[in-house]
Amino acid sequence: MNALIPRPRLEVAPGAILVPDWLSVEQQRFLVAECRRWATAPVPMRSAVVPGGHKMSVQTVCLGWHWQPYKYTRTADDVNGAPVAAVPDWLVDIGRAAVAAAYDDPTAGERYTPDTALINFYDEGARMGMHQDKDERCDAPVVSLSVGQSCVFRFGNSENRNKPYTDVELHSGDLFVFGGESRFAYHGVPKVIAGSASPDIGLPSGRLNITLRDTGMS
Numbered sequence: 709m710n711a712l713i714p715r716p717r718l719e720v721a722p723g724a725i726l727v728p729d730w731l732s733v734e735q736q737r738f739l740v741a742e743c744r745r746w747a748t749a750p751v752p753m754r755s756a757v758v759p760g761g762h763k764m765s766v767q768t769v770c771l772g773w774h775w776q777p778y779k780y781t782r783t784a785d786d787v788n789g790a791p792v793a794a795v796p797d798w799l800v801d802i803g804r805a806a807v808a809a810a811y812d813d814p815t816a817g818e819r820y821t822p823d824t825a826l827i828n829f830y831d832e833g834a835r836m837g838m839h840q841d842k843d844e845r846c847d848a849p850v851v852s853l854s855v856g857q858s859c860v861f862r863f864g865n866s867e868n869r870n871k872p873y874t875d876v877e878l879h880s881g882d883l884f885v886f887g888g889e890s891r892f893a894y895h896g897v898p899k900v901i902a903g904s905a906s907p908d909i910g911l912p913s914g915r916l917n918i919t920l921r922d923t924g925m926s
């Protein structure tokens with residue numbers, strides 16, 4: 709990337725918006741430090757196992773609600789049984805600001821109350837296959853924050869995991885929001901881009917992604 713040339717905001721599909729460089733370097737550093745804490749306790753970060761036995765290459769830890777393929781629970785039943793940590797208010801506020809920024813709509817931001825955060829860590833070999841985020845009982849947008857190495861993010865259609873899809877690069881600090889018509893679109897991460905680490909955020913290698921969602925559960 710050439711940081712001298714700003715990347716434009718991009719509507720990848722109706723309701724699916726990429727806002728480049730949305731997080732400041734200070735916010736990215738802070739998120740890396742918080743993710744390090746969340747990755748150890750009360751529930752350690754782990755690679756989830758999908759029904760059928762395949763272990764995901766991505767490692768995940770959750771706040772608010774624990775996600776395992778394919779359900780949400782309050783305790784991490786497939787890890788150590790502990791209740792997950794709460795979603796902090798400051799992270800809900802980031803989610804609200806993210807929705808407001810992506811849709812240029814402050815009231816949409818105010819209405820947004822995510823009750824779970826999934827923190828994914830990708831080492832350079834990790835990837836995530838095409839899937840829908842559909843374990844939520846609510847169609848509020850998904851807010852995705854990227855920190856660390858860049859990746860190719862593939863954003864597809866709501867019918868199936870195949871074409872048409874659009875590949876975009878997500879860089880450290882980028883915001884991606886998908887809601888509305890695109891809320892249940894298939895998406896995935898086919899690769900983390902080698903040699904793309906940002907030196908100044910406290911993450912020497914790998915990529916962190918934080919997704920905020922409203923499960924619609926109580």
Ligand SMILES: O=C(O)CCC(=O)C(=O)O
Nearest residue numbers: 826828841852897917919
């Ligand atoms: O890492 C990403 O950018 C996407 C993560 C994702 O799709 C998920 O956690 O469901």
Ligand SMILES: [Fe+2]
Nearest residue numbers: 839840841895
């Ligand atoms: Fe997803």
